[in-house]
Amino acid sequence: MTKQIPFFNYPALYARDEARLQPIITDVLRRGAYVMQRDLIEFEGDLARFLGVKHVVGVADGTIALMMGLRAAGIRPGDEVIVPSHTFVASAAAIHHVGAQPVLADCGPDHLITAEAVHCKLSPRTRGIMPVQLNGRTANMDGIMDIARDHNLIVVEDSCQALGSKFKGRIAGTFGAAGTCSFYPSKTLGCYGDGGAVFTNDDALAECLRLFRDHGRSSTGDVVTFGYNSRLDNLQAAVLKFKLAGYDSEIRRRRYLAGIYQSRLAGLPDLLLPPAPDSDPDHFDIFQNYEVECSRRDELRAHLDSQGVKTIIQWGGKTIHQFKELGLNSDVPYTESMTGRFFLLPMNTSLSDDDVHYVCDKIHQFYGR
Numbered sequence: 001m002t003k004q005i006p007f008f009n010y011p012a013l014y015a016r017d018e019a020r021l022q023p024i025i026t027d028v029l030r031r032g033a034y035v036m037q038r039d040l041i042e043f044e045g046d047l048a049r050f051l052g053v054k055h056v057v058g059v060a061d062g063t064i065a066l067m068m069g070l071r072a073a074g075i076r077p078g079d080e081v082i083v084p085s086h087t088f089v090a091s092a093a094a095i096h097h098v099g100a101q102p103v104l105a106d107c108g109p110d111h112l113i114t115a116e117a118v119h120c121k122l123s124p125r126t127r128g129i130m131p132v133q134l135n136g137r138t139a140n141m142d143g144i145m146d147i148a149r150d151h152n153l154i155v156v157e158d159s160c161q162a163l164g165s166k167f168k169g170r171i172a173g174t175f176g177a178a179g180t181c182s183f184y185p186s187k188t189l190g191c192y193g194d195g196g197a198v199f200t201n202d203d204a205l206a207e208c209l210r211l212f213r214d215h216g217r218s219s220t221g222d223v224v225t226f227g228y229n230s231r232l233d234n235l236q237a238a239v240l241k242f243k244l245a246g247y248d249s250e251i252r253r254r255r256y257l258a259g260i261y262q263s264r265l266a267g268l269p270d271l272l273l274p275p276a277p278d279s280d281p282d283h284f285d286i287f288q289n290y291e292v293e294c295s296r297r298d299e300l301r302a303h304l305d306s307q308g309v310k311t312i313i314q315w316g317g318k319t320i321h322q323f324k325e326l327g328l329n330s331d332v333p334y335t336e337s338m339t340g341r342f343f344l345l346p347m348n349t350s351l352s353d354d355d356v357h358y359v360c361d362k363i364h365q366f367y368g369r
C-alpha cells in the first residue's frame with residue numbers, strides 16, 4: 001500500500017486545534033482588538049516566562065526581528081557580521097539591511113556554525129557574530145562566546161528555528177545581546193501568517209526594540225527615532241498564546257519522532273543523520289527539521305516521491321554563498337561539499353508513528369534491504 005505523506009500538513013494541524021481556536025479568534029475579532037492589544041502583551045509575557053528572559057517584543061516576522069536586534073544591539077553601517085552560509089537568506093539580508101557586511105562562515109557535520117569557522121573569518125572590521133541555531137539545535141556556544149568576549153563583538157542569535165532548544169541548559173537566543181524567533185506557519189511555534197519576536201535581558205535594548213516596531217514612537221506618542229511598522233498582529237498573538245501552552249508536548253513529540261528515525265536509519269550506508277535526541281547531554285534539540293545528508297540524494301528523493309513521501313531541500317538547495325548575485329565570500333568548504341547532499345525528511349506533529357515508520361521502510365527499500 002502506498003501512503004501519502006506530505007512534507008507539511010497545514011490543514012491537518014489546523015483541524016486538530018480548530019474547536020479550541022475558534023472561540024479565541026472570534027473573541028479577538030468581536031472585541032475589535034487588532035493591533036498592540038492585551039493578547040499581544042499576554043503572549044509576550046508567556047513567551048518571556050517560557051524562555052526565562054526579561055523582555056520579549058513581538059514583531060511582524062523573524063527577518064525584521066533580526067534586523068531590529070542587530071540595530072538595537074549597535075551594529076552599524078560598515079561593520080562586518082559573521083554568519084553561516086548554511087542558513088535562510090534572511091539571516092544575511094538582515095545584516096545587509098542595517099548597512100553591515102555579511103561575512104559567511106562554514107558549518108560542521110551537524111550543520112551548525114563552529115567557533116573555528118568564526119575564528120577564521122575575523123577581520124579588523126568584524127563587529128558582530130550571528131550564530132544560526134539551525135534545524136532546532138543550538139551550536140556549541142562556548143567557543144563562539146569566548147571569541148565574542150576576546151574581540152568585543154556583539155552577538156545576535158538567529159534562533160528562528162530553535163525555540164526552546166538548549167546548549168548546556170541555556171536556551172537558544174539568550175547567549176548574546178538579543179535572540180529571535182519566527183512564527184512562520186511551518187516553524188515549531190507557527191501562526192497563521194507571518195510573525196516573529198526579539199528577546200533580550202537588556203532593558204535599554206528592549207526599550208529600543210519597542211520603539212523600532214512602532215514607528216519610533218514613545219509611550220507618549222512622541223517620535224524619538226526612525227522606526228518601522230513591524231508589530232505582531234494581536235490576532236496572531238492570541239493564536240500563539242494558545243499554541244505556546246501546548247508547546248512542550250509538541251517538542252516532546254518531535255524528539256520522539258526523531259528517535260524513531262534514529263533507531264530505524266542509523267547505520268545505513270550513505271545516510272548521515274542529525275545527532276540523536278539523547279546523544280549528547282550538552283544539547284537539547286527541538287527538531288524544527290530533520291536534515292540528513294545522502295550522496296545519492298536526488299535518486300533517494302525520487303524514490304520516496306514515487307512512494308508518496310514528500311521531502312524538501314532547504315533554501316532550494318543552495319546555501320547563501322552560492323547565490324552569486326549577492327556577491328558574498330564563498331570559502332566555506334564543508335558547506336560547499338554538502339550542498340549536493342542535504343535534504344529534509346518529513347518532521348512535524350501531524351505525522352503518526354506509522355507515517356515515520358513508512359518513510360523509514362521506503363528508505364530501507366531504496367537501499368535494497
Ligand SMILES: *Cc1c(COP(=O)(O)O)cnc(C)c1O
Pocket residue numbers: 061062063064087088090091132158160161181182183184194195196
Ligand atoms: C524562518 C527563518 C527566519 C525568519 O523568517 P521569517 O519568515 O522572516 O519569519 C530567519 N532565519 C532562519 C534560519 C529561518 O529559518
